[in-house]
Amino acid sequence: MYASAWLKYHFPAAFACALLANQPMGFYSPLSLVSDARRHGVRVRGVDVNASGARPGLEPYRGPTPAPPLTAGRPQPAIRLGLETVRGIGTPQAEAIVAGQPYAGLEDFARRTGLPAPVLEALATAGAFDCFGLTRRQALWSAGAFAGISAELLPGTTPGTEAPELPGMSPVEETIADLWATGTSATSHPLQHLRAHLERGGALSAAQLPDVPAGRAVVVGGLVTHRQRPPTAGGVLFLSLEDETGLIKVICNRPVWESQRRTALDRAGLLVHGHIERDRGATNLIATRLTPLRIGL
Structure with missing residues (x-):
């Protein structure tokens, strides 16, 4: 490493x-x-x-x-x-x-x-x-x-x-x-074309999250790059979202993702509502609500 x-x-x-x-x-x-x-x-x-x-x-x-x-x-x-x-x-x-x-x-x-x-x-x-x-x-x-x-x-x-x-x-x-x-683009990222729309809805970018105080409620949007539900995590679902500025680590506790299972597991893009958590210098988003991000480019 x-x-x-x-x-x-x-x-x-x-x-x-x-x-x-x-x-x-x-x-x-x-x-x-x-x-x-x-x-x-x-x-x-x-x-x-x-x-x-x-x-x-x-x-x-x-x-x-x-x-x-x-x-x-x-x-x-x-x-x-x-x-x-x-x-x-x-x-x-x-x-x-x-x-x-x-x-x-x-x-x-x-x-x-x-x-x-x-x-x-x-x-x-x-x-x-x-x-x-x-x-x-x-x-x-x-x-x-x-x-x-x-x-x-x-x-x-x-x-x-x-x-x-x-x-x-x-x-x-x-x-x-x-x-x-x-499967990729040398010059752009899909989310950069949605940034103005996301900002109108109050969504922050990955690059902005480190400056947000812990505990504050935020909303972010991005493409889902990974979904992980390890057996040792007690039913927690870990998501990685990506926008044009970086990656966002999202933690979905069991009640959140089970109540929105189809959205959590099937959608390529998500809007995630939650609050900021700091853990040993890392910034995570604890999800409270998931909604589809409709990338109608």
Whole structure:
């Protein structure tokens, strides 16, 4: 545990990349790992058919400032998500794509890889064709036309590949597209799009809870990352919620979660009412009421 903590502190990009490259494993989902890395100053880049490896890798930092972010006094590289994260792509297909890099355009990519329409569309949804100067909607339009392209056709003669003028995806739509296509997002978290709505309802973020006095009643909202009900806990249900600022530890005593069993055990997002508890420096939320968080993005 000490070695892991040392690596995460001194080399957060490499540490997070190693965890992502060895999924499925451990306690946290790729979305949680990527969100945590971003909160610690690590730049994460999305899938790119000309830049991604089969699995996540590290790249030199290229950003708006000439110097890369520093952690523990060390410059940090960026994480590039791997092709294996895209829906429908296995290791052989990802390695074949990497072997053919670089590609001149979407038609060249489709012709040389021979991937079926669902995989091309998943790559387009993930923004993997941005390197060709295409928006995600333009790439989705063209991907279907290029799928199964015949080698007998001359390049540039495939009909129906030029997309009409299409509006770009909104930030919310891009987050949904990322989650559908890869299970994570390099640039956003679903809860950040709900923050204004949550604040209007008086909900606090994970980052605000350490400043709240013990015993005060609060409400929080987040995605449920873990549910645990160990036999030794006397019927207590432990929940972990995640928002765009961090993780929230929630303790649900038996009367609370049993009276709201379906909400506690089945919902992907929750609004939790409760009061703050401090335990040896840790901040917990003792739940008194659970309601579904309807993420109607």
